[in-house]
Amino acid sequence: EVQLLESGGGLVQPGGSLxxxxxxxxxxxxxxxxxxxxxxxxxGLEWVSSISGSGGSPTYADxxxxxxTISRDNSNNTLHLQMSSLTADDTAVYYCAKDASEYGGYYxxxxxxxxxxxxx
Amino acid sequence: NFMLTQPHSVSESPxxxxxxxxxxxSGPIANNYVQWYQQRPxxxxxxxxxxDKYRPAGVPDRFSGSIDRSSNSASLTISGLKTEDEADYYxxxxxxxxxxxxxxxxxxxTVL
Numbered sequence: 658e659v660q661l662l663e664s665g666g667g668l669v670q671p672g673g674s675l676x677x678x679x680x681x682x683x684x685x686x687x688x689x690x691x692x693x694x695x696x697x698x699x700x701g702l703e704w705v706s707s708i709s710g711s712g713g714s715p716t717y718a719d720x721x722x723x724x725x726t727i728s729r730d731n732s733n734n735t736l737h738l739q740m741s742s743l744t745a746d747d748t749a750v751y752y753c754a755k756d757a758s759e760y761g762g763y764y765x766x767x768x769x770x771x772x773x774x775x776x777x
Numbered sequence: 778n779f780m781l782t783q784p785h786s787v788s789e790s791p792x793x794x795x796x797x798x799x800x801x802x803s804g805p806i807a808n809n810y811v812q813w814y815q816q817r818p819x820x821x822x823x824x825x826x827x828x829d830k831y832r833p834a835g836v837p838d839r840f841s842g843s844i845d846r847s848s849n850s851a852s853l854t855i856s857g858l859k860t861e862d863e864a865d866y867y868x869x870x871x872x873x874x875x876x877x878x879x880x881x882x883x884x885x886x887t888v889l
Contacts (some may be wrong), residue, residue, distance in 0.1 A: 702814075702822065702867055704878035716875055734797065754822055762877030764812040764869070766833065768821035 659683040659767045661753045664771030673743050673776070679718045679753030681738040686733040688713065689703030695736050695749035696771070706738065707749070710759040718747070739764055750774075778801045778872045781881035788887035793858050797884045799868030800850040810873040813842055817864045825866075826853060830881040855886070862887050 665677040677693070691707040706727040708715045715727045725741040736753055750773050754765040780802040789795045799811065811829050814822035823832050829835035829851065841857075844851045851870075855862055868881035 692877070694880075702869075702880040704876070704880065707877055714874075716877060718876070738845045757827070762826045762871050762874065764810075764824060765822075765878070766816075766824050766827075767821065770815055 659755065660759075660768060661769035663751065663753050663769045663772035666751060666774045668775045668777065669743055671744055671776055672700055674739070674741040675743065675774060677740065677753075677772060677774075679735045681736065681753075681755070684755070686734040687727075688759055690754040690756035690759060690763075691729060691736045692754045692756060692765060693727065693736075694752045694760070694765070694768075695774075696752065703749075707756070707761045708736070709761055714761070716761075722726045727763055740774070743774075745776050748756065748774060748776045778876055779870075781868050781870060781879055782867075783789075783868060783881040783884045785882075786885040786887065788889055789858055790889050791858050794856045795858060795886060796856060797849065797853045797855075797866055797868075797886070798850050799852070799881045800848065801870070805846065806844050806849045806851060806870075807846055807857045811842065813840075813853045813871065814867045815837050816867065822867060824848045840889060846865075850874060860888050862886060 675693045691693045692707040708727045712716045716760045725743045728737045750771040753769040755767040757763045757766040782800045791802045813826040816822040830842045841854045
């Protein structure tokens with residue numbers, strides 16, 4: 658059974674930093690691209706960042722480019738999102754999601770439960 | 778980049794059929810596959826349809842997807858509505874390598 662478990666969310670002051678992690682199990686982690694998607698309270702879904710199965714080709718939404726860094730540790734089946742220069746607009750629930758392909762941009766077939774980030 | 782526009786909400790009675798549209802603002806809808814996700818309250822999204830019309834394993838055949846080139850839109854149809862179908866539904870498509878996931882604005886389905 659595929660499982661994705663996010664951690665690291667919490668309350669942070671504007672301008673601060675936070676590192677989110679996502680532990681994965683139930684599939685060969687290095688064979689699939691991974692993404693972070695966020696959702697503000699009562700609002701829709703916003704793609705944040707993706708990374709290929711090998712860890713190459715990270716991509717970012719314009720809204721977080723230059724402030725967020727996605728990375729993965731295939732030896733420990735873990736995905737990370739380092740967030741810095743946080744603003745109130747970054748307040749959201751952050752979901753870790755598995756792509757159905759190795760290179761990404763296909764569809765997100767499994768999602769974690771999400772971790773809330775509040776910038777205040 | 779394009780936008781995907783969905784109706785804000787739809788409602789229908791149990792047992793009936795509801796169709797949710799997802800209109801692409803620019804570029805042909807057929808250029809890139811459309812996916813659909815269901816999000817029940819308090820839960821993460823789960824995939825319902827991929828590649829315009831295919832259902833992942835375990836998704837009931839009450840859910841179906843299609844695209845309409847003439848209206849440049851995709852549609853999700855839910856037949857035999859059940860109260861458990863009350864949820865938010867999002868369409869999603871691929872834009873380019875720098876913006877791989879474009880999500881629709883979301884539609885809230887209420888089963889009266």
